Amino acid sequence: MGAAPAILLRDDASLRVFDTGQGRPPVVFQHGLGGDAAQVAQNFPDGPSYRRLTVECRAQGGSDAGSNRPFSIAMFADDVLAAADAVGLDRFVAGGISMGAAIALRLAARHPDRVTGLVLVRPAWAFDAAPQNMRPYVEVAELILSRPLDEARDAFAA
Incomplete structure (x- = not known):
């Protein structure tokens, strides 16, 4: 993970967003429960030939918890969609590891016009x-x- 994260403010939570590479199609790829962007990079390494966006979910990695409760897949998916909007990704492949796969499925189910494909990975760790x-x-x-x-x-x- 070479790039420093950007910070996305959602409600009162500061979320770390990693946007790497420049290629197409862009891939929004999320970590598993208790994971972070390093977990994603371990399984889906950075590369110049594709663009990967990862949001460290609330209360995970370096992101704040904020005060909104309860946490949910829907909340995390809304945060990810806001990050995609913030960097100008209109259409993307959605993917993730474990909990991140559930977030990707939520995005595809709620926003089929924006999600062009799915990459669903289980288990959350391989090493x-x-x-x-x-x-x-x-x-x-x-x-x-x-x-x-x-x-x-x-x-x-x-």
Whole structure:
């Protein structure tokens, strides 16, 4: 990932947007849950012969959470579409890894006039059995299974 991210302001959230390459067709490609633009670049490396746009979703990577809740695939897809609009992408291939694939599907279902193709990737990682960015989810699950919910929340916060 050579290019520095741009910042897209959505509501009160600052979202990091990576726009690399110059080729056609442009591809909007999203990371999985707990991932970031580095996860995307690991699986879909930068290249001069194509253009790739990636938005680090709210509360992931270097993007702020903002105050709007609940988080949803619809919210993330709206953020991605706003980033595409901001850089002038009218039509694009939508893709993603895991949660990013769900975002791409949402874009295609809601904006079929803009999405020219889909690239859907599972699982979210290809190099480790359980990558570092997924460990907090395992910890939360173990706490929820072993303690009352309020106690689990307090233990995780600590």
